[in-house]
Amino acid sequence: MTQSxxxxxxxxxxxxxxxxxxxSYWKGSIDAPALLAAGAELxxxxxxLQRDAGIDxxxxxxxxxxxxxxxxxxxxxxxxxxxxxxxxxTHPNGTTRAAMxxxxxxxxxxxxxxxxxxxxxxxVAPAMEMTKWFxxxxxxxxxxxxxxxxxxxxxxxxxxxxxxxxxxxxHTRPVLIxxxxxxxxGKAKDGDLEPLSLLDALLPVYAALLAELKAAGADWxxxxxxxxxxxxxQSQRRxxxxxxxxLAPTAPKIMLASYFGDYGDNLAVAADLAVDGHHADLxxxxxxxxxxxxxxxxxxxxxxxxxDGRNVWKANLWGALELIERASKARGTENLQxxxxxxxxxxxxxxxxxxKLDPELRGWMAFAKQxxxxxxxxxxxxxxxxxxxxxxxxxxxxxxxSREASARIHSPEVARxxxxxxxxxxxxxxxxxxxxxKQRAAFSLPAFPTTTIGSFPQTEEVRKARxxxxxxxxxxxxxxxxLRQETE
Numbered sequence: 001m002t003q004s005x006x007x008x009x010x011x012x013x014x015x016x017x018x019x020x021x022x023x024s025y026w027k028g029s030i031d032a033p034a035l036l037a038a039g040a041e042l043x044x045x046x047x048x049l050q051r052d053a054g055i056d057x058x059x060x061x062x063x064x065x066x067x068x069x070x071x072x073x074x075x076x077x078x079x080x081x082x083x084x085x086x087x088x089x090t091h092p093n094g095t096t097r098a099a100m101x102x103x104x105x106x107x108x109x110x111x112x113x114x115x116x117x118x119x120x121x122x123x124v125a126p127a128m129e130m131t132k133w134f135x136x137x138x139x140x141x142x143x144x145x146x147x148x149x150x151x152x153x154x155x156x157x158x159x160x161x162x163x164x165x166x167x168x169x170x171h172t173r174p175v176l177i178x179x180x181x182x183x184x185x186g187k188a189k190d191g192d193l194e195p196l197s198l199l200d201a202l203l204p205v206y207a208a209l210l211a212e213l214k215a216a217g218a219d220w221x222x223x224x225x226x227x228x229x230x231x232x233x234q235s236q237r238r239x240x241x242x243x244x245x246x247l248a249p250t251a252p253k254i255m256l257a258s259y260f261g262d263y264g265d266n267l268a269v270a271a272d273l274a275v276d277g278h279h280a281d282l283x284x285x286x287x288x289x290x291x292x293x294x295x296x297x298x299x300x301x302x303x304x305x306x307x308d309g310r311n312v313w314k315a316n317l318w319g320a321l322e323l324i325e326r327a328s329k330a331r332g333t334e335n336l337q338x339x340x341x342x343x344x345x346x347x348x349x350x351x352x353x354x355x356k357l358d359p360e361l362r363g364w365m366a367f368a369k370q371x372x373x374x375x376x377x378x379x380x381x382x383x384x385x386x387x388x389x390x391x392x393x394x395x396x397x398x399x400x401x402s403r404e405a406s407a408r409i410h411s412p413e414v415a416r417x418x419x420x421x422x423x424x425x426x427x428x429x430x431x432x433x434x435x436x437x438k439q440r441a442a443f444s445l446p447a448f449p450t451t452t453i454g455s456f457p458q459t460e461e462v463r464k465a466r467x468x469x470x471x472x473x474x475x476x477x478x479x480x481x482x483l484r485q486e487t488e
Contacts, residue, residue, distance in 0.1 A: 004379035005057035008343025054376035060172035069140035077154035143186030178225035210251035229261030259342035277301030305341035
């Protein structure tokens, strides 16, 4: 029978509970046990929500107090040396280092404030670099590697959270960032160090973690290797083969997950790896479906990522079912899973609580909870036939047709202007030197103009003014004037 699966769930909470708890901890308003309790409550709520939605394969270790790459850094003990001095970062509320270490067991042997210091900096050490997670608006903390880098299993977070779910009666599939993606996303702090050269030192730590997960009862583990959607060097391809050949003997069954694009030229490499299943992003990589079905061994599980994990729009269920039926015809239904294209961390949590949204727009939308419903609908259709979920497909049709026909997003004027575009509009009408002279005259820019993209830092004054405006002590006009002045 075709199973439904999820790759990851938003951890922030439907009402941003995690954000509020974390910021309260940073301000010293709550202590470490209170923050850890808030995290545990959210994990339990989200596991239960997924189970109640009918998801067969529920992830664990997808929760994080900051981001999953920083969690992996803490797990493998790759703490930058500047954070391992005697002057450890102390909490603003004056908690002693010993008390911090005693209270922070839920994050692992890396104490909570050290973990946050790596992400945010401290009085004695600047933060680690942050950059975008592939082509999403999500960010991650960049691992740092040095010559002589060592690794050790420093956190049992993945094991603890698997057991935590198990105690609630929910059997999960733990999620880990794969070793090649982890090293590739990191940055060497010594110029001539190649991060992939650290693989031999890193793999025993992964193997130990996977062995502990297996001993705890995990039968599958999800290894995220989204670099398989990128152009890979020969050394990266060799590293992938070496890594999974090394890990397979002691690990649970491995579901290799790639997303944010198709496998492309890496398909043959992926098919050759010592894994038990493959997840493919068929939202972005749907054109690759037939190649995928031919290339991957039929005795492996194939997870079809058919519900877009990166936007808020309802899925076209009929289009997704067509791909399922092609896969079922080629491979049968026993080794198939239906899933989102990637982790749902990129979506809001629950559309049901958004009662003030415009009804038409709301009818087009699906947040994380609703996308799980789409996944289970597709899995049911794959196992029991279209008739079993006919009403859900009719509702999907209405939403898709409404959006496709709506004048809110399809402007006749824009269509007319597009139709008037000719080949001469696609070519420059004057040489660069002439265009540059006009630009200089029009803008009078300095030699090296710069722009600010994103946000200016939140100063203490900005926070106070924002709070006053929220209380009603500062009028809209005065608040706007203040912000203009601060920006200037």
